[in-house]
Amino acid sequence: MDLRFTPEELAFRDEVRAFIRDNLPADIRERMRLGYSPRKQDVIAWQRILNRKGWAALSWPKEWGGPGWSAVQRMIFIEENQAAPAPELLSFNITMLGPVLIQFGTEEQKRRFLPRAANLDDWWCQGFSEPGAGSDLASLKTAARREGDHYVVNGSKIWTSTAHNADWCFVLVRTNPNAAKRQEGISFLLVDMKTPGITVRPIISIDGAHHLNEVFFDDVKVPVEMRIHEENRGWDVAKFLLGNERTGIARLGKSRERVAAAKEAARAVRFNGKPLIEDPTFRQRVAQLEVDMKALQITQYRVVSAGAKKSDGRPDPLSSVLKVKGTELLQSTTELAMDAAGPLAMPIWAQELAEMANEPDMLAEAAEQAAGNYLFLRAASIYGGTNEIQKNILSKAVLRL
Amino acid sequence: MDFDLSDDQRLLADSVTRLMADRYGFEARKAFLKQPDGWSTEMWGRYAELGLLGVPFAEEHGGFGGGAVEVMLVMQELGRALALEPYLATVVLGGTAVRLGGSAAQQAAILPAVAEGTLKLAFAHGERDARYDLSDVQTTAKRGNGGWVLDGAKSVVFHGDSADKLVVSARIKGARDDPDGIGLFLVDAGAQGLARRGYTLRDETRAAEVSLTHVAVADGDVLGEAGAAFPVIERVVETGIAAMGAEAVGAMETMQSMTLEYSRTREQFGKPIGSNQVVQHRLSEMLMALEQGRSMAMLATVSVEDADPAERARNISMAKVGYGQSARFVSQQAIQMHGGIGMTEEYAVGHYFRRAMVIEHTFGDTAFHLARLAAQVE
Numbered sequence: 001m002d003l004r005f006t007p008e009e010l011a012f013r014d015e016v017r018a019f020i021r022d023n024l025p026a027d028i029r030e031r032m033r034l035g036y037s038p039r040k041q042d043v044i045a046w047q048r049i050l051n052r053k054g055w056a057a058l059s060w061p062k063e064w065g066g067p068g069w070s071a072v073q074r075m076i077f078i079e080e081n082q083a084a085p086a087p088e089l090l091s092f093n094i095t096m097l098g099p100v101l102i103q104f105g106t107e108e109q110k111r112r113f114l115p116r117a118a119n120l121d122d123w124w125c126q127g128f129s130e131p132g133a134g135s136d137l138a139s140l141k142t143a144a145r146r147e148g149d150h151y152v153v154n155g156s157k158i159w160t161s162t163a164h165n166a167d168w169c170f171v172l173v174r175t176n177p178n179a180a181k182r183q184e185g186i187s188f189l190l191v192d193m194k195t196p197g198i199t200v201r202p203i204i205s206i207d208g209a210h211h212l213n214e215v216f217f218d219d220v221k222v223p224v225e226m227r228i229h230e231e232n233r234g235w236d237v238a239k240f241l242l243g244n245e246r247t248g249i250a251r252l253g254k255s256r257e258r259v260a261a262a263k264e265a266a267r268a269v270r271f272n273g274k275p276l277i278e279d280p281t282f283r284q285r286v287a288q289l290e291v292d293m294k295a296l297q298i299t300q301y302r303v304v305s306a307g308a309k310k311s312d313g314r315p316d317p318l319s320s321v322l323k324v325k326g327t328e329l330l331q332s333t334t335e336l337a338m339d340a341a342g343p344l345a346m347p348i349w350a351q352e353l354a355e356m357a358n359e360p361d362m363l364a365e366a367a368e369q370a371a372g373n374y375l376f377l378r379a380a381s382i383y384g385g386t387n388e389i390q391k392n393i394l395s396k397a398v399l400r401l
Numbered sequence: 402m403d404f405d406l407s408d409d410q411r412l413l414a415d416s417v418t419r420l421m422a423d424r425y426g427f428e429a430r431k432a433f434l435k436q437p438d439g440w441s442t443e444m445w446g447r448y449a450e451l452g453l454l455g456v457p458f459a460e461e462h463g464g465f466g467g468g469a470v471e472v473m474l475v476m477q478e479l480g481r482a483l484a485l486e487p488y489l490a491t492v493v494l495g496g497t498a499v500r501l502g503g504s505a506a507q508q509a510a511i512l513p514a515v516a517e518g519t520l521k522l523a524f525a526h527g528e529r530d531a532r533y534d535l536s537d538v539q540t541t542a543k544r545g546n547g548g549w550v551l552d553g554a555k556s557v558v559f560h561g562d563s564a565d566k567l568v569v570s571a572r573i574k575g576a577r578d579d580p581d582g583i584g585l586f587l588v589d590a591g592a593q594g595l596a597r598r599g600y601t602l603r604d605e606t607r608a609a610e611v612s613l614t615h616v617a618v619a620d621g622d623v624l625g626e627a628g629a630a631f632p633v634i635e636r637v638v639e640t641g642i643a644a645m646g647a648e649a650v651g652a653m654e655t656m657q658s659m660t661l662e663y664s665r666t667r668e669q670f671g672k673p674i675g676s677n678q679v680v681q682h683r684l685s686e687m688l689m690a691l692e693q694g695r696s697m698a699m700l701a702t703v704s705v706e707d708a709d710p711a712e713r714a715r716n717i718s719m720a721k722v723g724y725g726q727s728a729r730f731v732s733q734q735a736i737q738m739h740g741g742i743g744m745t746e747e748y749a750v751g752h753y754f755r756r757a758m759v760i761e762h763t764f765g766d767t768a769f770h771l772a773r774l775a776a777q778v779e
C-alpha cells in the first residue's frame with residue numbers, strides 16, 4: 001500500500017500544471033483568482049486550448065479525441081484544472097453527452113456531435129428536471145408525441161443551467177404515458193435550441209447571477225434521428241449518464257482554490273491587531289479543512305482506483321460518499337472565504353467598483369465574489385442529486401437498509 | 402425569572418404585527434425596493450404614526466419610554482417582514498448614540514425629530530481596515546476653525562445614503578486602535594467635505610461608503626466628552642447586537658415556518674417530502690436552533706441595560722455567537738429543504754437567508770465574539 005502518487009503520476013501532475021501555467025490566458029486566470037465564474041467566452045476559449053492539446057475529451061476513447069488517460073490521471077487533471085483556477089471543461093459536453101453518445105449513439109450521431117462537443121463548437125445543456133420532477137426525476141411529464149419522422153415536444157424544464165448559452169439540449173421526454181412503469185415510457189432526445197417553439201426564461205439565483213433557466217417547449221418538432229437509443233429506453237441512458245463519470249464529483253480542486261482565496265484575504269485583513277492569517281482560530285479552521293481535504297482525496301483515490309479495476313461499468317455507490325463529503329467540504333471552504341472577508345462580504349460592490357474604476361480594489365472584488373460563491377454553492381448539495389438522496393442511495397445500495 | 406410581557410408591551414407587539422401583516426407582504430416589499438431610497442417612505446410615516454420610531458426614547462422626547470424589550474418586539478416583526486427601512490440605523494444605532502452620549506440640549510434637538518419621522522440618522526463608525534475592531538479608528542478629528550475638522554473614511558455605513566445626520570467617530574488622539582481618544586460627532590449629510598456613495602448590500606438593504614475631507618464640526622455637535630466616546634460606541638454596538646438578534650429571530654421564524662409549510666405541500670415520489678423522516682428530523686433541528694437562538698437573543702436584550710460593563714459585554718458576545726450560529730444553520734437548511742426553488746431570487750426564503758448572512762457579519766462575527774469569550778475563559 002502506498003498512498004502517494006507514483007513518480008509517473010507526479011510527473012503527469014507536473015506536466016498538467018506546467019501546461020495550465022503556460023497556456024491559460026492571464027486575464028481568465030486573474031478573474032478566476034478573484035473568484036468570478038468564468039464567462040461564456042472564457043469557458044469556450046480554454047476548452048478549445050485544451051482540445052487542441054488533446055485534453056478536452058477526458059474519458060472518451062482515443063478514436064474520438066480522448067487523451068487515453070487512466071482514471072487516476074483524469075482525477076489529477078480535473079483537480080489541477082480546478083485549483084489553477086481555470087474554467088472547468090463543460091460537463092454537459094464532456095462528462096454527460098459524450099459518454100452517452102459513445103455508449104448509445106449511432107455512427108451518424110457520433111460523427112455529427114462528438115467532435116463539436118469536444119471543441120465546444122456546440123454548447124450543450126441538460127434538460128432533465130421539471131417543476132414537478134426534481135429528486136423524483138421519473139415523474140417527468142414533458143411529452144413527445146410521434147408524428148411521422150419527428151416528435152412533437154410539449155412541456156417545460158426547469159433549473160436548466162446555461163440554457164441561455166446553449167446551442168443544443170439533451171432532454172428527457174415521456175413518449176409513452178401508459179407504460180406499466182413510469183421509467184419505461186421515457187426517451188432521450190437531442191434538441192436544437194434554435195427550433196421554433198422553444199422559449200428560455202432566465203431564473204436569477206440568490207447570488208444575483210444568471211445561471212439557471214426555465215425552458216418551455218411548445219409544439220417543438222424534433223426529428224426522430226435525434227433520439228438516442230430506443231424509444232422508451234431513455235431511462236437507461238439517463239441512469240448511465242448520471243452514474244457514468246463520478247471522477248471530479250468531489251470537486252476537491254475547487255475546495256483547494258477557495259481555501260487559497262481565504263488565505264489570501266486573511267493576509268490582507270487585520271484581526272486583533274495582527275493579520276488574520278496569524279490568528280490561531282483561523283489557522284485551526286484552515287487546518288481542519290486541510291484534514292478533510294486529505295481524507296476526501298484518499299477516499300476519492302480509492303474509489304477511482306477501484307472503479308478502474310471494476311469491469312461491470314456500474315457506478316460505485318461509494319461515489320455518493322464523494323458527492324456528499326465533497327459538497328459539504330466545498331460549502332465549508334466558501335464559508336471560510338466569506339468569513340475571512342468579514343464586513344466586506346456584505347456589499348454588492350459592483351456599482352461602487354465601477355464608479356471607482358480608476359482605483360482597482362481587489363479586496364472588495366474578492367470579498368464580493370467570496371459572498372457570491374458562498375451563496376451559489378449552497379446549490380452544490382442540491383444539484384446532481386441532493387445530499388439527502390445520496391444518503392438514501394447509501395442506505396439502500398450499500399447498507400441494504 | 403419572568404418571560405411575560407406587560408399589557409403595554411403586548412399592545413405594542415400586536416400593533417406592529419398587524420401593520421406588517423397588512424402592508425409588508427413579499428410583493429409589497431418588491432415595490433418598496435424600487436423606491437428612490439430603496440425602502441418605503443410611506444411605511445416610515447406609518448412607523449412614526451404608531452410611535453415605533455420613538456420606542457426607546459423618553460416621553461419628554463416624544464418617545465414611548467420603552468427599553469430593550471420594546472425594541473426587541475419591534476425588531477422581531479421587522480425581521481419577519483424583512484423590512485428595508487432604516488430602523489436599526491436611525492432609532493437603534495443613531496438613537497442610542499444620542500440618547501447615551503448626547504447632552505440634554507442635543508437630545509431635545511434630535512430625538513423628537515427622529516420619533517416624528519422627520520430626521521434619519523446613521524452610525525458612521527466602521528472603517529475599511531478595522532474589520533470588527535471597535536477601537537480601530539483612523540479617521541481623525543483635529544482642532545480648527547473654532548471647532549473640529551474631520552478627515553477620513555467610513556465603510557459600510559448602514560443607510561448612510563439616506564440619513565440626514567451621521568454620527569461619526571473620529572480619533573482625537575492616541576494610536577490607531579487605542580480605545581482612548583475617540584470622539585463622536587454629529588455631522589449633517591449635506592456638510593461640506595462629506596461625500597457618500599450608496600450601494601446595496603447582499604440582503605438588499607442600503608449602505609454607503611462615506612468620505613470626510615476637512616469636514617468642520619462645531620463644538621456643540623460633539624456627542625459627550627470629545628475623546629472619551631468609546632464606552633458610548635460600545636453600548637451603541639451592544640444595543641445593535643441585541644436588536645439584530647430579535648430581527649434574526651423574526652427571520653428564522655419565517656424561514657422555519659415557510660420550510661415546514663413547503664415540506665407539507667411539496668410532493669416527490671408520490672408523497673409530501675415532509676413524510677420522510679430525514680426531512681422531519683431536519684425540521685426538528687431547525688426548530689431547536691431557532692429556540693436556542695431565541696434564548697440568546699433574549700439574553701442580549703436583557704443584557705443591554707446591565708450596569709456591569711464586563712458582564713454585559715460577555716453576555717452580548719455569547720448571544721451574538723449563539724443566535725449567529727442558529728441563523729446560519731436555520732437559513733442553510735431552509736434552502737436545502739426547498740431544493741432548487743430555494744436558490745432563486747423570486748422566492749422569499751433566499752432573501753431571509755441573505756439578511757441572516759448580513760446580520761452575522763455585522764458588529765463581529767462568530768469567530769470574533771468567540772475569541773473575545775475565549776480570552777476570558779478561566
Ligand SMILES: Cc1cc2nc3c(=O)[nH]c(=O)nc-3n(C[C@H](O)[C@H](O)[C@H](O)COP(=O)(O)OP(=O)(O)OC[C@H]3O[C@@H](n4cnc5c(N)ncnc54)[C@H](O)[C@@H]3O)c2cc1C
Binds near residue numbers: 162383385667744
Ligand atoms: C444550481 C442548480 C443547477 C441545476 N442544474 C440543472 C441542470 O442543468 N439540468 C437539470 O435537469 N437539472 C438541474 N438542476 C436541478 C436539480 O437536479 C434538482 O434541483 C434536484 O434534483 C432536486 O430537485 P428539486 O429542486 O425539485 O427538489 P425536491 O426534489 O423537491 O427536494 C426538496 C427537498 O426534499 C428532499 N427530498 C426529496 N425527496 C426526498 C426523499 N425521498 N428523502 C429525503 N429527502 C428528500 C430533498 O433532498 C430536498 O432537500 C439544478 C439545480 C440547481 C439548484
